[in-house]
Amino acid sequence: MTPVKTGDGRSTQTAYDVLVLGGGITGASVARDCALRGLKVALVERNDFASGTTGTCMGMLHGGLQYLLTNPELTKTECAESGVMQRAAPHLVFAVPFLYIVDDPDKVDKYEAFFTYYDQFQKAKYGRPHVKLTQDEAVGLEPGLGRGFAAALTNDEPGVDVFRLNVLVALDAALHGADVANHTEVRGLIVSDAGAKESEQNTEEAEQDTDEGPGARKPRRRVLGALVRDTLTGEDREIRARVTVNACGPWVPRITALAGLDYRLRPTKGIHIILDRRVTSVGVGVNAIDGRSICILPHENTTLIGTTDNDFFGDVDDVRPDNQEIEYLLTSCETLVPGIRQARIIRVMAGVRPTLYQYGINEDKVTRDFEVWDHEERDAVAGFVTVAGGKMTIARIMAEKTADVVAAKLGLQSESTRRRTSELPLPGGDRVLSRRDLEKLAERHKVPVAAVNRLYYRHGSMTEEVLEEGCREPGGRNLVCTCEPVLEGEIRYGVRREWVRTLDDLRRRLRVGMGPCQGFGCSEQAGAVLGLELGLDPETVRADLAAFRQERWKGQRTALDGEQLRQQELAQGTWLHGGGWGVE
Structure with missing residues (x-):
């Protein structure tokens, strides 16, 4: 502008x-x-x-399963809209298979009737009918599960990179x-x-x-x-x-x-824990210790656990997770997934939902x-x-x-x-590229196939445009991030076409700094490329790098203790001793 x-x-x-x-x-x-x-x-x-708020949600274009009994019209709308988004951005949306765990044997039939009702809405979002599994069948499908539950019901919901x-x-x-x-x-x-x-x-x-x-x-x-x-x-x-x-x-x-x-x-606060690996291969729906529903969601090379749902009375510019909320999620999950605490928490994010004002009902029942x-x-x-x-x-x-x-x-x-948004694709969603198409692009531009696959996930049919514009320049094929295969050329493209002005913008566009290293292994190189493309002076680049790493550290510090905290503090100290700035 x-x-x-x-x-x-x-x-x-x-x-x-x-x-x-x-x-x-x-x-x-x-x-x-x-x-x-x-x-x-x-x-x-x-x-x-x-x-x-958008950036702190779980990243699911789900069909509103939790509103089926209280607001079936909302469930119907969500399923239909999920289908619209899948058609608009087929490269960006992916199916997540879910197991919903039923603890009480006396409630298995009730839950199956519930999912049978949901099946009639699922067609609009290309969902498959549910299947009831025994405990042995569920554990065979997901070995990370513990035992002691009555049954599991299958479902699939679309996931998406919200950024x-x-x-x-x-x-x-x-x-x-x-x-x-x-x-x-x-x-x-x-x-x-x-x-x-x-x-x-x-x-x-x-x-x-x-x-x-x-x-x-x-x-x-x-x-x-x-x-x-x-x-x-x-x-x-x-x-x-x-x-x-x-x-x-x-x-x-x-x-x-x-x-x-x-x-x-009536704003409500929700937090998500992000683990450094996939602790399950499928999404798992869990009954929390207070009876609410939470999810364990494999996403990219990480796992998301969430969410909480509590009234928020503070400053919406300063929303932070607390240890009680983190423990609530971990305790709710560990009985069902015993190995969940063995994974390293790499970040905890908190956000506030702009929920409409209602008086006299529990926070988790506030209308959506x-x-x-x-x-x-x-x-x-x-x-x-x-x-x-x-x-x-x-x-x-x-x-x-x-x-x-x-x-x-x-x-x-x-x-x-005339309304048109339900008919038209989003940029990159106009055609689907095959695996062979992507392999040819990798060969032609001399970049790793893994990097081209990630380019396609982010940019869809515009993948070749990104390669042509950003990666033919000197250094454009260099990998900047090893957690997430990001090329220098893609950073340049983001600056020129997608309003990237800071490292934090770059994180949202390309997931730089969202993997296990949380940016401490790649942000310096990414910041250098960004600074050159934007024409920034060294002090501005340093200030942006410090702000980025400080923000990453804030998302980690709350959740760390014991050996994890000592290891991370050692890494921070090593970086600071080597010339880093601004992490407190």
Whole structure:
């Protein structure tokens, strides 16, 4: 997004139809939907895409199994949307076979009836009908299981790299004309009174638009856009839009407050433990010590365990796991998977869900539905829409409903508002490459087949474009990360095409620093490549490297004790002694 200078030196921007605040999966999906409808769209994210709630979820496009009895309509929607995403990004979505463990022999028939009911929804997400297994059959399928349970039921759910999914949605918005910027923080909303000169014409139009019946409300104020700041350069600018959409997840109330409005959420906190290896070959559904459901999920070359679900009353900018939550997850899993504590914890991540406000029910029962608020109807504030709640799997539907509201407010004709996001692939999802295709690419570009396989997983049909653009330059074929086969050329491509501006951005795009070394074996080389591509001075590169390693260490320190802690502190000390910076 290139700013235009005004006469007084401030940075401003030509007016947009829609300004979307928040670059998580919901905001990016809103921007994509609006751009596909032909609207002039701007999308801003204060940190990076999937740096908030989206990036701390388990990475499952599941069918809403847990809501089957309480909200079957949500389950139906989630299954359908899971199928849409599998068609849109076939290279990025993978099937995860699951075993759901039944402890009580008296409940086996009940659970089987439950899964039989779920089978009718599964077809929409290409799921296979469940199968009941005896204990011996389940242990034969997954030797990591202990004994003492009655039966197991099979199921499969789609997994996805949430970071790649989020950036591909944002990229598709950009490819359809949206201006997209990360590291761009909202400093304030541009709000006018109905009679203000700067918005007199807009206000008159708004009054005409709302004068449709005895119940219509004339707007008292109008949101005209936002004042934003590039958090890396400090540059301020003004972005004006006919409609501003607040899609900031747990930060939604902060943005509505800038317009003088009160919007309540009931945020809930969830944590995930990440282990350095696969402790099971399939996903395992476990009943936790308090009766809640948690999962053990093999993902890439690691294992995720989660999640918790607790009311969160703190600062959403400072969400940290605690030892009690970590122990809750490990204790819940170790009876069923006895060897789980033998694996090394390489990170614990914590996030906050933007769940809708509900009073008088347990935190784990809070609705996962969503709301779209037109603040002109609700609060007599024109040009302002908020979307909150929901889940990653239904982000496309959330965006579609939000774009419907935006289109109606802008008075678009029916042909212009045609919904298209369920029909079109995401970038790289237009065709599937065979194993032989990938082998030929590896031969042609003289790179390891393993690296090309990973390129294909991340970029799909654009794999050859990445190789052509980034890897033909000197050093482009060099491997930067051994935990995850990342090439120098792919880093260059990320800078040029995917808004990579920091090492943390690079981690989300390419998984640099997400393997067992947590970046301490590859971040220095990756930072050097990044600095050269961005033209950064050495001090800026050093500061970024220190911030990256500090953030990685924060995710490890809470979970480490005993021998693991001593080993990691030795590694940290060795690195510091050799010239590292900033890890405390």
